[in-house]
Amino acid sequence: MTSSISAPHAAGPPLVRLERVSKSYTTPAGTRVAVDDVSLEVREGEILGVIGYSGAGKSTLVRLINALELPTSGKVFVGDDELTALPESRLRQVRQGIGMIFQQFNLFRSRTVAGNVAFPLRVAGLGRAERDARTAEILDFVGLLDRAYSYPEQLSGGQKQRVGIARALATNPRILLADEATSALDPETTADVLALLRRINRDLGVTVVVITHEMDAIRAIADRVVVMDEGRVVEQGDVYDVFSAPSTAAAAKFVRSVLQDRPSAETLARLRQNHPGRIATIQVAEIKNFIGVVTTIFLEAGVDAELVFGGISELQERAIGALTYELSGPDERIDAALAALTEHSLTWNEES
């Protein structure tokens, strides 16, 4: 176990591979495409975040990985198995090696905490002694050994999710799928559960796929991120890269909406009422004395610059954000100042 701790951002070979996967449903209203020609990889040992608006196809996508849903077209590989070529009986074995947790926890109300955790072990055919030992071990890992004989309704939301996690991990899966696992929890409990997921990744070496619409979940634990919009993957890559410099319009729109570091159209309209000058937004860059550099550029160009909107936060221990300035002065000086920003490799855009 200790060997995996030393590789905090381990990114091994692909453990899951989706090749041009589509999934559509036939409804009375017509055909609905939930996942549209998606290709992606989940690397061994990483935490992959899949983020997007609700209805973007994230939940369907994650269910393709454990074959709860089968794709309409395309191929799904997990380890050496091509799920799309396996019969249902083999898929059941594959699912035993993939844990899953849910937004609503989905615990068995008729079973105790220990009974819930033992269920997958029973399915896997373990004897009673082994089941009991493993159940105790994993409940201890999630800190709920003292609640083994409680029923789900006697637990708090955070405790329920930890039982869900213990149940998902009971069979020592290589992959854990988390479908909006923290969306029903309060912020404090969310942080606890995310910390637990990170511990599972780092200490147990389990590859984790986190489906979420919450930026905080991605910010807290993801190594890489996939942005989905209307069934398609519109962007994927390192979390910082995707959020600091999204390359597609759809990804940019989503990133803006979750980071909220740029003024919305309404905010901009309000700003204009009090700020008659030109308005430009500069992306926070990882350079020494960022604000000093920007201020100096405006000073030297003889432009009056007033900070009117923005913020800087942290993502993967690096600064991210944007600052919006009102620029007053002759147009040619402002143009010169903006050109100087570009010379300093700073990314900016003038708000129209």
Next chain:
Amino acid sequence: MDFFLSNTDVFVTAIWQTLFMVFASLIVAGLLGLALGIALYVYRPGNLLGNRGVFTVLNVVVNIVRPIPFVIFSTAIFPLTRAVIGTTIGPQAAAFALSLAAAFAVSRIVEQSLVGIEPGVIEAARAVGAGPGRIIFTVLIPEGLGPLILGYSFIFVGIVDMSAQAGLNGGGGLGDFAITYGSQRSNWVVVWITVAAIVVLVQLGQFVGNHLARRALRR
């Protein structure tokens, strides 16, 4: 009252006949209906074994048989009853008809009890690799147990009602007793005592059902 007292042995026999009819058919209909109800639930399109063809056939059959009034149903299946039981009169013949008729009612009750189970719970079971058989017996039935017990209590009352009707077709039991020893002789004391016996039976059944359901639901 004197007339009733001089016929207490018939009354006691009638009680035993009713108890036999009710419990025999509760067990048989309970099992048949459970199987049919589970089938209705799992074959519904979109569910565990979703299959539109199978579901439609089951659904139509249940919908056709279930609304037939028991008195007519039991008469209509006389040939079948004679073939299986050997006679069409007496408690055994009545229990056979009761079992069949009640099974269709039970199937709907079972189906409704299972509909209340969170689909996510079934998905969680599928996600750990459980197959349909295991899910039915170790997830669906335990998760739906509370509503199932309440449903069976409801059916119990229905079967007591139907068993009294069975008396009309020569089935014996309390219904038969109330008619032949009571209303047909204008002896209302007999009718009232029989009604009281049936009320006690129903109350006991409902009480036990509620108690078991509360335990299953831990409330």
